Amino acid sequence: MKISRKGFLEIGGLSLLAVAGKTAIGALLGKVEAETGSQPGAAPATRWAMVVDPAKCAEKDGCSDCINACNKAHNVPVIKDPQHEVKWIWREPFENALPTQASAYTEKKFRGKAVMVFCNHCDNPPCVRVCPVQATWKRQDGIVMMDWHRCIGCRYCVAACPYGSRSFNWFDPRPYIAEMNPDFPTRTKGVVEKCNFCEERLAKGQPPACVEACKEKALVFGNLADPQSEVRQLLESRYTIRRKPELGTQPDVFYLV
Amino acid sequence: MRDRGVIYTGLLIFLGLMTFPVWHDLAAGTTSRGPQPILPKQEKQCVAPLAYMRTSHMNLLMDWRETAVRRDVHSYKAFNGKTYNMSLTGTCLTGCHTNKDEFCDRCHNYAGVSVQCWECHVDPKLARRSAP
Amino acid sequence: MFMTEKAVVGGRRYWMWILCLLGIIGVGFFCYLRQLNYGLGITGLSRNVTWGLYIGQFTFLVGVAASAVMVVLPYYLHNHKEFTRMAILGEFLAISSVCMCMLFIFVDMGQPGRVLNVLLYPTPRSMMFWDMVSLSGYLALNAVIALVTLDAERKGVAPAAWIKPVILLSIPWAISIHTVTAFLYSGLPGRTFWLTAILAPRFLASAFASGPALLILLCVLVRKLTGYDVGAKSIRTLAVIVTYAMIINVFFLLMELFTSFYSQIPASMEHFENLYTGLPGQPSPLLFWGRTSLVLMAVALVMLLVPATRRNERTLTVACAVTFASLWIDKGVCLVVSGFMPSPLGSMTPYVPTLPEVLICLAIWAVGALMITVFYKITLSVREGAEAWIEERPTPPLPAVTG
Numbered sequence: 001m002k003i004s005r006k007g008f009l010e011i012g013g014l015s016l017l018a019v020a021g022k023t024a025i026g027a028l029l030g031k032v033e034a035e036t037g038s039q040p041g042a043a044p045a046t047r048w049a050m051v052v053d054p055a056k057c058a059e060k061d062g063c064s065d066c067i068n069a070c071n072k073a074h075n076v077p078v079i080k081d082p083q084h085e086v087k088w089i090w091r092e093p094f095e096n097a098l099p100t101q102a103s104a105y106t107e108k109k110f111r112g113k114a115v116m117v118f119c120n121h122c123d124n125p126p127c128v129r130v131c132p133v134q135a136t137w138k139r140q141d142g143i144v145m146m147d148w149h150r151c152i153g154c155r156y157c158v159a160a161c162p163y164g165s166r167s168f169n170w171f172d173p174r175p176y177i178a179e180m181n182p183d184f185p186t187r188t189k190g191v192v193e194k195c196n197f198c199e200e201r202l203a204k205g206q207p208p209a210c211v212e213a214c215k216e217k218a219l220v221f222g223n224l225a226d227p228q229s230e231v232r233q234l235l236e237s238r239y240t241i242r243r244k245p246e247l248g249t250q251p252d253v254f255y256l257v
Numbered sequence: 258m259r260d261r262g263v264i265y266t267g268l269l270i271f272l273g274l275m276t277f278p279v280w281h282d283l284a285a286g287t288t289s290r291g292p293q294p295i296l297p298k299q300e301k302q303c304v305a306p307l308a309y310m311r312t313s314h315m316n317l318l319m320d321w322r323e324t325a326v327r328r329d330v331h332s333y334k335a336f337n338g339k340t341y342n343m344s345l346t347g348t349c350l351t352g353c354h355t356n357k358d359e360f361c362d363r364c365h366n367y368a369g370v371s372v373q374c375w376e377c378h379v380d381p382k383l384a385r386r387s388a389p
Numbered sequence: 390m391f392m393t394e395k396a397v398v399g400g401r402r403y404w405m406w407i408l409c410l411l412g413i414i415g416v417g418f419f420c421y422l423r424q425l426n427y428g429l430g431i432t433g434l435s436r437n438v439t440w441g442l443y444i445g446q447f448t449f450l451v452g453v454a455a456s457a458v459m460v461v462l463p464y465y466l467h468n469h470k471e472f473t474r475m476a477i478l479g480e481f482l483a484i485s486s487v488c489m490c491m492l493f494i495f496v497d498m499g500q501p502g503r504v505l506n507v508l509l510y511p512t513p514r515s516m517m518f519w520d521m522v523s524l525s526g527y528l529a530l531n532a533v534i535a536l537v538t539l540d541a542e543r544k545g546v547a548p549a550a551w552i553k554p555v556i557l558l559s560i561p562w563a564i565s566i567h568t569v570t571a572f573l574y575s576g577l578p579g580r581t582f583w584l585t586a587i588l589a590p591r592f593l594a595s596a597f598a599s600g601p602a603l604l605i606l607l608c609v610l611v612r613k614l615t616g617y618d619v620g621a622k623s624i625r626t627l628a629v630i631v632t633y634a635m636i637i638n639v640f641f642l643l644m645e646l647f648t649s650f651y652s653q654i655p656a657s658m659e660h661f662e663n664l665y666t667g668l669p670g671q672p673s674p675l676l677f678w679g680r681t682s683l684v685l686m687a688v689a690l691v692m693l694l695v696p697a698t699r700r701n702e703r704t705l706t707v708a709c710a711v712t713f714a715s716l717w718i719d720k721g722v723c724l725v726v727s728g729f730m731p732s733p734l735g736s737m738t739p740y741v742p743t744l745p746e747v748l749i750c751l752a753i754w755a756v757g758a759l760m761i762t763v764f765y766k767i768t769l770s771v772r773e774g775a776e777a778w779i780e781e782r783p784t785p786p787l788p789a790v791t792g
Contacts, residue, residue, distance in 0.1 A: 082436070084435065096734045096735045099735065126578050129514055130517065132521070133503075133506040133510045147327060148377060149322055149326065150506060151499075151503075152498055152504060152507065153429075154517065156517055159440060159580065160577050161733065162577075163733050164437070164733035170428050170429050170430030170434070171427055172376075182384035183346075183347070186376075188376035188377050189499065191500060203329070203331060247578040248578070
């Protein structure tokens with residue numbers, strides 16, 4: 001069959017358009033690469049959440065048990081230089097972590113006291129929205145997960161996170177890991193990381209490392225979808241606040257005040 | 258051609274340098290010897306048939322990583338019915354190939370393949386060494 | 390077909406310039422290799438300020454790229470014939486700018502080897518995905534347009550009819566590339582400095598002031614170096630466009646300042662205070678840049694508004710340089726860094742670019758300058774050739790056999 005160059009280009013262009021159009025329409029309708037078992041409409045069987053009690057935490061000044069446990073469990077590098085530090089859980093002064101609650105007359109028991117902050121695993125996470133390669137996504141059990149194989153290190157998620165929960169690896173972190181834990185990978189330079197709610201421990205039925213390490217029981221972890229869980233009891237009996245609620249991110253980390 | 262001597266000498270040196278990899282390996286016998294990975298002593302059967310692993314272990318690992326990380330499924334049903342946990346360090350390196358230098362690196366170095374897996378995935382030997 | 394033979398014929402000055410640019414590129418490339426080896430820690434970026442010069446330059450250059458539409462629109466859509474000799478220079482400026490943008494994004498990535506992931510895993514909900522689509526499309530459009538029109542000119546014939554709809558497509562596309570770039574910033578709930586609907590219009594206004602200002606400077610330079618004259622009328626018209634764009638840009642900035650300071654919302658005011666007035670107890674390197682940008686904007690506006698200084702080419706050149714400088718500071722330096730100050734937890738982390746970082750930026754600018762030099766050399770050679778035989782023979786020749 002004799003076909004002119006113009007004819008070939010026309011057919012080729014139309015075919016390309018058809019294929020691209022189908023992909024585009026599929027993608028626009030939200031059928032991005034399957035997030036973990038998303039079933040629209042079905043109520044989740046698991047919704048992991050954390051309740052933090054800053055008052056209990058403040059009882060033991062200078063304690064870093066949760067931070068050390070997290071660092072050890074996940075090979076989080078300890079970098080002294082605050083410009084380049086990598087942290088999954090850390091302490092922030094009350095006025096910085098929960099700014100709208102602070103005023104000149106803030107309750108003395110909280111003023112300047114440490115509040116543990118980490119990734120909120122938001123229900124409506126802006127970081128997931130902006131990631132161009134879906135290296136971060138919201139799992140069905142509520143955890144905002146990271147895939148360090150996929151991450152291109154653009155740091156768009158860092159810009160998008162309203163809480164400063166994410167850290168970027170500015171260089172190879174391995175020299176800054178005191179004790180390498182073989183049960184968890186390290187990360188490499190050029191990728192973003194954050195608290196993962198110890199999803200690898202949850203898969204084995206263990207609580208998050210920070211929760212286990214806290215002797216004051218200031219961190220309570222559980223399943224929001226289970227009405228009998230401790231987190232549900234706390235939320236229903238005590239007054240809790242979340243960080244920057246006006247942004248609509250719906251954090252799954254609650255603070256008892 | 259006045260500079261015949263210089264030109265031919267130069268050409269010979271150039272050819273010698275260019276073909277260095279070939280005649281060096283021939284002399285040392287590395288090419289004919291092959292990579293010689295040291296197989297695990299206890300386990301005789303890998304998670305997949307030998308022939309498949311030889312050609313496509315990278316595909317298996319990629320598949321494991323997509324399934325374990327992105328789909329939160331950690332259990333792998335092998336061809337022979339056995340189940341394994343999909344973990345490079347946890348299953349492959351801890352269970353069988355306990356010495357990465359003697360196994361994985363042998364073939365990779367021979368083939369000139371630089372894999373990036375080890376930038377993140379921990380070699381258990383390294384971890385034991387670094388423990389205080 | 391690419392007429393590259395025209396780029397390798399040149400005088401001493403031409404080759405000295407090319408050599409100089411290659412030297413700068415070489416140094417920057419070496420710095421980039423160091424960055425690849427060590428990581429982005431080699432820059433002045435930090436946990437709180439994760440985007441800096443690289444992304445700032447990218448943002449500014451997207452604007453310059455989009456500004457080609459300020460010449461294409463009147464020339465191709467409204468047949469303003471005075472832009473005949475200028476249009477293609479604008480298109481080549483756009484192509485070079487887009488290439489620089491892509492390079493700046495590439496050097497900013499933590500894992501550049503994985504860049505193809507953006508294509509392999511398309512994510513329509515991410516603005517970065519659309520930014521990549523629109524920039525690539527814009528590059529392709531302008532490359533095709535420039536090639537086809539220049540090729541036709543060399544052969545002494547009118548370009549094929551199908552190029553007209555392609556040119557018309559490039560007009561809304563140009564608007565879209567800078568709008569999408571603004572969307573990268575203006576949709577982030579945690580960054581109050583960027584979370585404003587006026588960000589995209591501000592981007593466009595400053596783009597349409599800075600881009601054509603640069604184009605005017607380039608045309609004046611080209612005339613000085615080669616005698617190729619785009620025509621006084623085209624420069625005058627473009628200067629009017631720069632003036633209006635600058636007026637709108639300054640107006641938008643004043644709108645931002647009003648909303649922020651009249652509402653007295655601290656989260657909103659903090660960024661502007663950090664840039665222009667200074668925060669108590671917080672020495673800020675940005676203060677110098679912010680204030681300089683404001684002063685330069687005011688000077689540029691006055692020089693552009695006063696007809697005498699706008700119409701006189703010497704003062705216009707100064708006005709354009711000042712315009713370009715003020716907007717380069719505003720967008721390339723202040724915009725991105727200010728968004729991160731303060732951090733989500735309220736701390737102000739100063740950002741000071743390191744030497745390797747600056748050298749890499751300079752190298753990418755040199756790549757752009759090299760591209761423009763080569764493109765303009767080819768264009769002007771083609772035009773000179775065309776004009777030469779028009780003087781000899783009034784009838785057009787047969788299409789050239791060699792491509």
